[in-house]
Amino acid sequence: MPAVKFTLNGKAQTVDSVPAMPLLWVLRDTLGMEGTKYGCGMSLCGACTVHIDGQPVRSCVTPISTVAGKAVTTIEGLSADRSHPCQLAWMEEDVPQCGYCQSGQIMTAAALIAKTSTPTDADIDEAMRNNICRCGTYDGIRRAIHRAAELKRMGGAR
Amino acid sequence: MNTQMNRRGFLRTSTATAGGLLVGFYLPGTSLLAADTAGAASKLNAFVHVGADDLVTLFIHKAEMGQGTVTSLSMLLAEELECSWKNIRTEFPGVSREYGPSQGVVGSGSIRSSWESLRRAGASAREMLVEAAARKWGVDKSSCRAENNTVVNTATNARLSYGSLAEAASKLPVPANVTLKDPQQFRLVGKATKRLDTPSKVDGSAAFGIDVRLPGMLYAVIERCPVFGGKVAGFDATKSKAVPGVKSVLQVPSGVAVVADNTWSAMQGRRVLQVKWDEGPVAAENTLAITRRFAEATRKPGAVGRKEGDAAAALASAARKIEAVYETPYLAHAPMEPLNCTAHVRADSCEVWASTQGQTAARNEAARITGLKPEAVQVYTKYMGGGFGRRARADYIGEAVEVSKAAGAPVKLTWSREDDMQQDWYRPASFSRFAAGLDADGWPVAWTTTIACAPFGGLRDGLARTGVEGVADMAYAIPNILVDYHAEDPGIPVSYWRSVGYSQNTFFTESFLDELAAAGGKDPVELRRRLLAKSPRLLAALELAAGKAGWGKPLPAGHGLGVALSNNIGSNTVQIAEVSVAHGKVRVHRVVCAVDCGHVVNPWGVEQQIQSGIAFGLTAALKGGITIDKGRVQQANFHQYDMLRIDEMPKVEVHIVPSQASPGGIGEASTPGIAPAVCNAIFAATGKRVRRLPIRAEDLA
Numbered sequence A: 001m002p003a004v005k006f007t008l009n010g011k012a013q014t015v016d017s018v019p020a021m022p023l024l025w026v027l028r029d030t031l032g033m034e035g036t037k038y039g040c041g042m043s044l045c046g047a048c049t050v051h052i053d054g055q056p057v058r059s060c061v062t063p064i065s066t067v068a069g070k071a072v073t074t075i076e077g078l079s080a081d082r083s084h085p086c087q088l089a090w091m092e093e094d095v096p097q098c099g100y101c102q103s104g105q106i107m108t109a110a111a112l113i114a115k116t117s118t119p120t121d122a123d124i125d126e127a128m129r130n131n132i133c134r135c136g137t138y139d140g141i142r143r144a145i146h147r148a149a150e151l152k153r154m155g156g157a158r
Numbered sequence B: 001m002n003t004q005m006n007r008r009g010f011l012r013t014s015t016a017t018a019g020g021l022l023v024g025f026y027l028p029g030t031s032l033l034a035a036d037t038a039g040a041a042s043k044l045n046a047f048v049h050v051g052a053d054d055l056v057t058l059f060i061h062k063a064e065m066g067q068g069t070v071t072s073l074s075m076l077l078a079e080e081l082e083c084s085w086k087n088i089r090t091e092f093p094g095v096s097r098e099y100g101p102s103q104g105v106v107g108s109g110s111i112r113s114s115w116e117s118l119r120r121a122g123a124s125a126r127e128m129l130v131e132a133a134a135r136k137w138g139v140d141k142s143s144c145r146a147e148n149n150t151v152v153n154t155a156t157n158a159r160l161s162y163g164s165l166a167e168a169a170s171k172l173p174v175p176a177n178v179t180l181k182d183p184q185q186f187r188l189v190g191k192a193t194k195r196l197d198t199p200s201k202v203d204g205s206a207a208f209g210i211d212v213r214l215p216g217m218l219y220a221v222i223e224r225c226p227v228f229g230g231k232v233a234g235f236d237a238t239k240s241k242a243v244p245g246v247k248s249v250l251q252v253p254s255g256v257a258v259v260a261d262n263t264w265s266a267m268q269g270r271r272v273l274q275v276k277w278d279e280g281p282v283a284a285e286n287t288l289a290i291t292r293r294f295a296e297a298t299r300k301p302g303a304v305g306r307k308e309g310d311a312a313a314a315l316a317s318a319a320r321k322i323e324a325v326y327e328t329p330y331l332a333h334a335p336m337e338p339l340n341c342t343a344h345v346r347a348d349s350c351e352v353w354a355s356t357q358g359q360t361a362a363r364n365e366a367a368r369i370t371g372l373k374p375e376a377v378q379v380y381t382k383y384m385g386g387g388f389g390r391r392a393r394a395d396y397i398g399e400a401v402e403v404s405k406a407a408g409a410p411v412k413l414t415w416s417r418e419d420d421m422q423q424d425w426y427r428p429a430s431f432s433r434f435a436a437g438l439d440a441d442g443w444p445v446a447w448t449t450t451i452a453c454a455p456f457g458g459l460r461d462g463l464a465r466t467g468v469e470g471v472a473d474m475a476y477a478i479p480n481i482l483v484d485y486h487a488e489d490p491g492i493p494v495s496y497w498r499s500v501g502y503s504q505n506t507f508f509t510e511s512f513l514d515e516l517a518a519a520g521g522k523d524p525v526e527l528r529r530r531l532l533a534k535s536p537r538l539l540a541a542l543e544l545a546a547g548k549a550g551w552g553k554p555l556p557a558g559h560g561l562g563v564a565l566s567n568n569i570g571s572n573t574v575q576i577a578e579v580s581v582a583h584g585k586v587r588v589h590r591v592v593c594a595v596d597c598g599h600v601v602n603p604w605g606v607e608q609q610i611q612s613g614i615a616f617g618l619t620a621a622l623k624g625g626i627t628i629d630k631g632r633v634q635q636a637n638f639h640q641y642d643m644l645r646i647d648e649m650p651k652v653e654v655h656i657v658p659s660q661a662s663p664g665g666i667g668e669a670s671t672p673g674i675a676p677a678v679c680n681a682i683f684a685a686t687g688k689r690v691r692r693l694p695i696r697a698e699d700l701a
Helices: A023-030 A085-092 A102-115 A121-128 A138-154 B007-016 B069-081 B110-114 B117-137 B162-170 B263-271 B287-297 B311-317 B359-370 B395-407 B417-422 B502-520 B524-531 B536-549 B603-622 B671-686
Strands: A003-008 A011-016 A049-052 A055-058 A071-073 B021-025 B033-037 B048-050 B056-059 B088-091 B144-147 B150-153 B159-161 B218-223 B231-236 B246-252 B255-260 B274-278 B303-308 B320-328 B340-345 B350-354 B377-381 B411-414 B430-438 B444-453 B480-487 B559-568 B571-582 B585-596 B651-656
Touching (some): A049 A102, A085 A102, A102 A121, A138 B603, B048 B162, B056 B069, B069 B117, B110 B117, B117 B159, B218 B263, B218 B395, B231 B246, B231 B255, B246 B263, B255 B263, B263 B411, B287 B320, B311 B430, B350 B359, B350 B395, B359 B395, B395 B411, B502 B524, B502 B559, B502 B603, B524 B536, B524 B559, B536 B559, B536 B651, B585 B671
Parallel strands (some): B218 B411, B350 B377, B444 B480
Antiparallel strands (some): A003 A011, A049 A055, B021 B033, B048 B056, B144 B150, B303 B480, B320 B430, B430 B444, B559 B571
């Protein structure tokens, strides 16, 4: 099995894996990083969202071979201490219920506020509509994204 | 906040904490109380542990699937314990009789079953700490008071921390009687409180069942017959075994398991597995045939679910007769965390790690399969990524136990999303035939409903409560009512789905009542007001919702308001939806929800659950259904069984009716009413009456 080298949450990482194995299962089963969730396996729900070179990507359909040389950020690497504006806002608004989809929601939202400093409700709809929350925490997610963008603009957090 | 609980881990932390107070309680039905030092392994099952480090550990004997139980039960304990909210941590204990005969979270019952017992547990622990302080100071207990993790000597103002008192307190007898606070004195209960589990759910550290990882653990998936009830006739695993990472392929009662050193390899091995099935009789079923069969059944009288007066005679003599048929489909639960369970079967013991709504049922299932005594089975409760009733079934627990037993290793079994959708225990499809009579003034005088639906949860004299609840127990005072039921079972597995029978029957009842309002020339709120004259709590919620929603006031062009109410799980809920329809698509703009759920523990939790229940019910109203062809489910993943999205979520306004009544449930309170509120609003906006779910474009044209 070929070795794949990439950067994971800022650190060099090498894994030996079948090239077709999705990043999701490499993270969860090979590396024991279980914050990234399996929800559908078909890029339909967004629970497995991570960043690759800053872009939100569905890790359940991303073969590990395509990650070689790239920088992957997971929920565990978003901040060391829940200090990312999205995490702060998510706690302020007390968004999660069951919580299972929230890693993916937060990663998608973090990518949104990284490129859009003041997202409108329409921007939020556009960015977030492919992330399913079965508990229906959508109102909280929307409020938290507005708040996270505000925190980021204030520069009070990374 | 919530660390992974395992017995060894707990023993370590407990014994590391010198001494400590551990108070155990038998819940209603038993009467024994028990207390001992934390180090005693036999006394691990309890609600309160106070460490020498001043940290208070609350044992949450229920489970968390998002409904907020960890937080609300902690509030009940902490209220009487007088501990500092910042000093608490929570853990899920194992299964024990101390926690009642059947541990689990079903029927929105956690608060209702814990409201008094957990406050008693907190109060009793507090009294022991106060007694310990009094003895230390050599004063009478009456001059001591508990406050913010300390006991205060009211004569001297001296303070002793809970941590410094814990060991002495643990040696005291458990008080036989404790006085609970007057609700006026509550400082936590009734205050909107943030969830204790949120921090762990924003950094990926919350441990769900699917996140369990054990040394030497193998990963399994199971290929099951696509037709319900089908059996393995034979299989060829040659190709599966050639997939890198696949360790073994094993026949188990529910199908054929592929066991590998990671989940992906197991899934790949399953993909090339060749299984020959004996599909059985359900292979002949399809949705059209099932609907026809149900419709035909409702033409004849069934088992009586409610009888008031003489409905047939009243119908015959009514000034006007209204008739309609309604139908709803099978529905999957689709929790975001696919089903999974990790089991480790050994010769003399079995450990089970599971996100489950039924810990006792999980333990019993593992005991049944292994032949071990229930006491030899340890169940570790993990966070659930949604449950909605699905995780009250222990089928997936049993499967993991079977595979671990056969593989001779710890095994994590994961269901794919396709498994989840195609092998569920579904909300049953239902068909109902309504007739009603109006008097000359347009008021209802007779009401009949005949329902055909697959039974579950017990069948008595031909009647399943789960098939008729929401119609048979409606609060409307109509003098002549007949509700009857046909148990028609096409062999598709059915079970509890958030709000159970109310999930379809409230849609039927509230929609048909709206038809009567229209036929009789009555305003829908006015008709309900009149029929609820003897239901003061529902009536108050109706008035609150109507007032807040601006019922009767002008709306934007093309908009309509619809009202629906439900009284399930001991709570009274009234919803008013504002809807518009354009190009065959329904837009739900706003939902005003008034709820009387008795004494509220956490108003924020109530608001979250009302939002959640509405999203869940709205998904069923606007999105897909499960359909059957050749005995198979035709939907496999979210592209075929869609969920409500962020841009479809209405603005929800929650208004709580203040109440000192016993608490009701909340997790299922708002699911039943949203579909009829929306459909009644569609009627108000367009004049189109929707009589089947999900709402289809052709029903709006």
